[in-house]
Amino acid sequence: MIPSTNFMYRIRPRSNPSTFLHHLNQTLNSFFLPSSGSRSPFSDFASDYQTVDECRRQEIREEESPGSEFDFKAYMLEKIGVVNQALDAAVPLRDPLILHEAMRYSLLSQGKRICPIVCLAACQLVGGDESTALPSACALEMIHAMSLMHDDLPCMDNDDLRRGRPSNHVVFGEHVSVTAGYALLARAFEHIATGTKGVAPGRIVRVVSELARLIGAEGVVAGQVADLKCGGNGQLDMGVEQLEYIHLHKTAALVEASAVAGAVLGGAREEEIERLRRYSRYAGLMFQVVDDVLDVTKSCAELGKTCGKDLVAGKATYRS
Amino acid sequence: MIPSTNFMYRIRPRSNPSTFLHHLNQTLNSFFLPSSGSRSPFSDFASDYQTVDECRRQEIREEESPGSEFDFKAYMLEKIGVVNQALDAAVPLRDPLILHEAMRYSLLSQGKRICPIVCLAACQLVGGDESTALPSACALEMIHAMSLMHDDLPCMDNDDLRRGRPSNHVVFGEHVSVTAGYALLARAFEHIATGTKGVAPGRIVRVVSELARLIGAEGVVAGQVADLKCGGNGQLDMGVEQLEYIHLHKTAALVEASAVAGAVLGGAREEEIERLRRYSRYAGLMFQVVDDVLDVTKSCAELGKTCGKDLVAGKATYRS
Numbered sequence: 342m343i344p345s346t347n348f349m350y351r352i353r354p355r356s357n358p359s360t361f362l363h364h365l366n367q368t369l370n371s372f373f374l375p376s377s378g379s380r381s382p383f384s385d386f387a388s389d390y391q392t393v394d395e396c397r398r399q400e401i402r403e404e405e406s407p408g409s410e411f412d413f414k415a416y417m418l419e420k421i422g423v424v425n426q427a428l429d430a431a432v433p434l435r436d437p438l439i440l441h442e443a444m445r446y447s448l449l450s451q452g453k454r455i456c457p458i459v460c461l462a463a464c465q466l467v468g469g470d471e472s473t474a475l476p477s478a479c480a481l482e483m484i485h486a487m488s489l490m491h492d493d494l495p496c497m498d499n500d501d502l503r504r505g506r507p508s509n510h511v512v513f514g515e516h517v518s519v520t521a522g523y524a525l526l527a528r529a530f531e532h533i534a535t536g537t538k539g540v541a542p543g544r545i546v547r548v549v550s551e552l553a554r555l556i557g558a559e560g561v562v563a564g565q566v567a568d569l570k571c572g573g574n575g576q577l578d579m580g581v582e583q584l585e586y587i588h589l590h591k592t593a594a595l596v597e598a599s600a601v602a603g604a605v606l607g608g609a610r611e612e613e614i615e616r617l618r619r620y621s622r623y624a625g626l627m628f629q630v631v632d633d634v635l636d637v638t639k640s641c642a643e644l645g646k647t648c649g650k651d652l653v654a655g656k657a658t659y660r661s
Numbered sequence: 662m663i664p665s666t667n668f669m670y671r672i673r674p675r676s677n678p679s680t681f682l683h684h685l686n687q688t689l690n691s692f693f694l695p696s697s698g699s700r701s702p703f704s705d706f707a708s709d710y711q712t713v714d715e716c717r718r719q720e721i722r723e724e725e726s727p728g729s730e731f732d733f734k735a736y737m738l739e740k741i742g743v744v745n746q747a748l749d750a751a752v753p754l755r756d757p758l759i760l761h762e763a764m765r766y767s768l769l770s771q772g773k774r775i776c777p778i779v780c781l782a783a784c785q786l787v788g789g790d791e792s793t794a795l796p797s798a799c800a801l802e803m804i805h806a807m808s809l810m811h812d813d814l815p816c817m818d819n820d821d822l823r824r825g826r827p828s829n830h831v832v833f834g835e836h837v838s839v840t841a842g843y844a845l846l847a848r849a850f851e852h853i854a855t856g857t858k859g860v861a862p863g864r865i866v867r868v869v870s871e872l873a874r875l876i877g878a879e880g881v882v883a884g885q886v887a888d889l890k891c892g893g894n895g896q897l898d899m900g901v902e903q904l905e906y907i908h909l910h911k912t913a914a915l916v917e918a919s920a921v922a923g924a925v926l927g928g929a930r931e932e933e934i935e936r937l938r939r940y941s942r943y944a945g946l947m948f949q950v951v952d953d954v955l956d957v958t959k960s961c962a963e964l965g966k967t968c969g970k971d972l973v974a975g976k977a978t979y980r981s
Contacts, residue, residue, distance in 0.1 A: 437886045496835035515816035527877030530850050534870035542862035550854035557847030566757045
């Protein structure tokens with residue numbers, strides 16, 4: 342899948358080739374850049390790697406030598422398959438049945454699997470074996486699924502539709518849904534601790550610490566609370582700074598955790614971890630910008646979730 | 662506090678003296694045993710350590726040599742102070758304020774701190790330094806606080822009173838309460854991973870794995886779901902076996918996690934861990950039996966929570 346001659350990310354000589362992160366960045370950029378010569382809004386962090394112009398030159402080189410072309414879509418489909426299979430095995434159907442059904446309903450529903458794939462790609466990027474990051478990749482998807490179940494609850498966004506299906510609490514009831522959310526969070530940490538093989542225990546402890554911090558009161562949860570405080574108050578004139586706080590915490594923190602976990606498990610040096618942290622944080626923010634735009638430009642059927650809901654709720658978004 | 666001549670638990674020569682677990686057991690036993698000559702309902706597991714008769718002889722020896730008497734109440738008060746101080750530092754008041762206020766409201770409210778103290782005592786019992794287990798002890802209380810907030814939610818037990826004060830969701834709203842619960846759970850794992858010092862990382866990974874398993878879909882959450890399934894259905898004729906399943910999971914699993922975490926961090930051998938696992942599981946079950954009896958024999962003011970609620974909800978208890 343990955344051309345062996347492509348050393349796009351020259352972090353250190355032993356780095357394995359991986360163009361996934363570059364292509365993810367380009368996919369996000371493509372929503373905003375009319376021509377490849379424009380400066381990316383993320384040029385500050387991108388300068389750690391390549392400028393947009395350099396990316397374009399790289400693209401041209403790839404186009405000129407089709408044998409080494411990176412097939413982004415095929416890569417994503419392959420990794421989604423790997424992750425889905427691992428998720429299915431990580432949360433098997435067992436007693437209590439209704440609890441595990443609720444956990445699996447949200448966990449195995451059709452999703453982009455961005456966080457798990459960022460984790461696997463970051464591990465590979467720094468020269469690690471992808472398999473060492475697979476349990477953490479699954480854990481990230483468990484946490485993501487939990488946060489979506491949580492967001493949809495009647496006491497939160499009160500959303501009945503998620504990934505093209507009725508939300509978890511609509512199917513299983515609010516009490517089972519809240520409980521299954523806690524169970525997924527606990528299972529995520531258990532899976533990292535028991536499933537990660539071939540890595541020094543100190544690195545596993547580091548992953549637990551990074552992940553727990555970034556999803557907790559300093560990360561995802563902080564963003565959720567700030568978002569709730571603004572929701573429905575018609576704060577459409579909220580400053581970009583405040584909006585950025587919400588999305589850096591609510592969305593980007595999990596992408597950051599994904600890249601950092603993969604890098605740590607792949608054996609990255611501290612400066613490599615920090616570069617990937619910076620990259621992934623802003624890629625996560627960009628993901629949210631795209632999501633906000635899609636929320637008002639796409640139909641519910643295309644999105645698989647209730648569209649225009651932020652507008653209805655009077656929430657500030659990048660679109661507003 | 663602990664008499665240096667008392668080697669009650671002769672697990673191995675290097676064991677430090679600790680009579681806490683023995684006294685905890687006796688405190689629980691005292692609810693049921695009219696005379697010290699009776700057999701404990703937990704005699705099977707107790708035989709790993711001492712029979713009730715042996716305990717009584719030990720008591721007599723202690724009474725005869727008052728200089729070495731173990732002051733259970735003073736020990737508990739001292740450890741509660743240590744734990745409370747550590748909890749206060751572990752979850753400081755910071756932004757977002759409402760989130761941290763909600764976390765601290767439940768975490769720092771007056772509680773028995775049984776789980777943290779079992780953790781510290783187990784660590785000391787196997788020869789470890791109590792300070793190595795303090796972050797895990799705090800994590801256990803965070804998880805316990807989270808589970809109480811969760812239990813009290815309108816979609817769960819819908820309880821307005823907890824530890825003598827309005828429940829968390831009554832004060833902060835359901836949305837903040839659910840979110841603060843997730844944040845406490847995440848903080849628990851972060852605190853174990855970042856706060857534990859002087860222990861091989863492999864043992865920290867083991868604690869994360871044990872704790873996550875015992876509070877998740879195989880432990881506490883499984884018990885909560887089984888309890889909810891039975892609640893309000895008037896299943897007062899439920900068999901003891903089913904009732905035991907609920908309480909072994911909902912209550913005893915966290916006590917088990919406490920003892921196992923302390924033992925692992927204290928450097929226990931595998932057979933010592935398994936003995937403490939067995940002891941603590943049944944001590945936890947006994948705790949629930951006592952709780953069920955108190956629920957119908959004590960007033961709300963004495964309990965600091967809504968009393969008789971299981972009876973009203975039509976839930977089966979050991980009393981029924």
